[in-house]
Amino acid sequence: xxxxxxxxxxxxxxxxxxxxxxxxxxxxxxxxxxxxxxxxxxxxxxxxxxxxxxxxxxxxxxxxxxxxxxxxxxxxxxxxxxxxxxxxxxxxxxxxxxxxxxxxxxxxxxxxxxxxxxxxxxxxxxxxxxxxxxxxxxxxxxxxxxxxxxxxxxxxxxxxxxxxxxxxxxxxxxxxxxxxxxxxxxxxxxxxxxxxxxxxxxxxxxxxxxxxxxxxxxxxxxxxxxxxxxxxxxxxxxxxxxxxxxxxxxxxxxxxxxxxxxxxxxxxxxxxxxxxxxxxxxxxxxxxxxxxxxxxxxxxxxxxxxxx
Numbered sequence: 001x002x003x004x005x006x007x008x009x010x011x012x013x014x015x016x017x018x019x020x021x022x023x024x025x026x027x028x029x030x031x032x033x034x035x036x037x038x039x040x041x042x043x044x045x046x047x048x049x050x051x052x053x054x055x056x057x058x059x060x061x062x063x064x065x066x067x068x069x070x071x072x073x074x075x076x077x078x079x080x081x082x083x084x085x086x087x088x089x090x091x092x093x094x095x096x097x098x099x100x101x102x103x104x105x106x107x108x109x110x111x112x113x114x115x116x117x118x119x120x121x122x123x124x125x126x127x128x129x130x131x132x133x134x135x136x137x138x139x140x141x142x143x144x145x146x147x148x149x150x151x152x153x154x155x156x157x158x159x160x161x162x163x164x165x166x167x168x169x170x171x172x173x174x175x176x177x178x179x180x181x182x183x184x185x186x187x188x189x190x191x192x193x194x195x196x197x198x199x200x201x202x203x204x205x206x207x208x209x210x211x212x213x214x215x216x217x218x219x220x221x222x223x224x225x226x227x228x229x230x231x232x233x234x235x236x237x238x239x240x241x242x243x244x245x246x247x248x249x250x251x252x253x254x255x256x257x258x259x260x261x262x263x264x265x266x267x268x269x270x271x272x273x274x275x276x277x278x279x280x281x282x283x284x285x286x287x288x289x290x291x292x293x294x295x296x297x298x299x300x301x302x303x304x305x306x307x308x
Contacts, residue, residue, distance in 0.1 A: 001029035002028055002029070003025060003029045003085075003213075003217065004028075004029030004030075005029065005031075006029065006030045006085055007033070007080045007082055007083050007084050007085065008022075008025045008030040008033065008087065009076060009085065009086045009124065010022045011087065011088055011089050011090040011116070012036060012063070012089045012090030012091060013042065013045055013089065014044070015036075015045075016205055017089060017184060017186045017205040018036070018087075018090070020186075020204075020205035020206045020209045021087055021209050023045070023052075024209035024210065025085070025087075025209075025212060025216075026052065026054035028213060031055040031056065031080055032046070032049055032054065032055070032057075033056070033076045034046045034059070035059050036058075036090075037060065037061070037062055039060035057075070059075060062112075063116030063119060063120050064112055066122075069119050069122075069123040072123065073123040082131050083124045083127045083134075084128075084133060084216075085135045086121060086124050086134075086135070087137045087212065088117035088120055088121065088136070088137065088138050088139055088161075091113050091139065092112045093109070093151075094154075096150055097149070101152060107153075109157055110160070112157075113139075113158060113160075114160045114161060114164070117138055117161055121164075121168060124136070125172075128177050129172070132175050132176040133177070134172065134175070134176065134178070135179075136165075136178075137212060138161040139161070139184065140158045140159070140161050140162050140181040141154065141155070141184075143158055144156070144158025144159035144161070144162065144183075145159065145162075145236055162225065165181050165225075166223060169223045172222075178220045179222060180221060180222060180223065180225070181225045181226070182211055182215065182226050184205075184227075184229060185203055185227075185229025185230065186203050186204070186207075187205065203230050207231045208228045208229060211228035211233055214226070225237065225238075239266070239270060239271050240269060240270055242265065243281065244263050246259070
């Protein structure tokens with residue numbers, strides 16, 4: 001019961017993967033806010049949790065509705081005193097090749113997956129900052145990490161969630177907020193018709209949900225991208241190669257073409273801990289030794305980041 005007493009919100013938890021997440025977190029001791037568009041679906045899952053001896057409430061609302069999500073977070077804190085975990089799971093599909101995809105379908109998917117996750121994270125952010133503890137999980141996808149035909153909208157939104165994770169993890173670090181991504185492969189309404197029946201049977205959503213435990217427990221990492229499906233778990237990273245300094249001048253373009261293999265050579269690549277790592281390396285290669293200093297101001301006053 002590693003999550004005993006923790007309060008968790010799971011969006012899109014009225015069925016499929018979200019339901020599996022809610023049931024699993026409850027089995028580990030967490031009290032659950034079951035969110036879904038349909039109140040009846042959310043109530044059904046909350047009832048399942050209570051029937052197993054857990055504690056859960058059902059709250060209906062769209063993740064793209066700022067007021068509804070703010071009210072949901074406030075309701076959770078009013079009921080249990082805090083909010084410890086947010087699992088941004090809600091999502092939709094509007095699959096078509098990019099040539100046939102309307103911008104409305106592109107926007108709808110981004111609005112739910114990316115903007116919805118931002119809205120929900122914003123709803124719990126101040127609560128987590130005040131209590132100096134928080135765990136947020138973004139649901140990314142192999143479609144975002146590596147692409148899939150017919151999913152330009154979905155892939156764009158899912159990769160954007162990785163970028164959101166990276167920055168929220170940096171900004172939340174001093175408040176005890178850790179932010180990670182889960183890239184699941186599971187048999188849900190969103191994957192039926194894509195995979196064979198045998199594969200769908202092996203990809204039971206309940207086999208993904210244990211991946212949440214290391215991402216939301218007290219000793220959770222931050223900025224991890226955990227891939228999970230069919231009982232298998234792996235990590236993905238965004239890396240930066242050692243690269244090659246070519247300087248300035250007319251020779252650079254042709255030299256870059258000629259030395260392309262060296263530029264993309266994975267030997268010695270690293271996973272930067274912040275975005276300015278790229279600028280650090282570029283300036284160091286050019287012989288610059290002056291530090292890059294970025295001043296940022298938030299509610300706590302001025303914070304200085306020395307990037308080099």
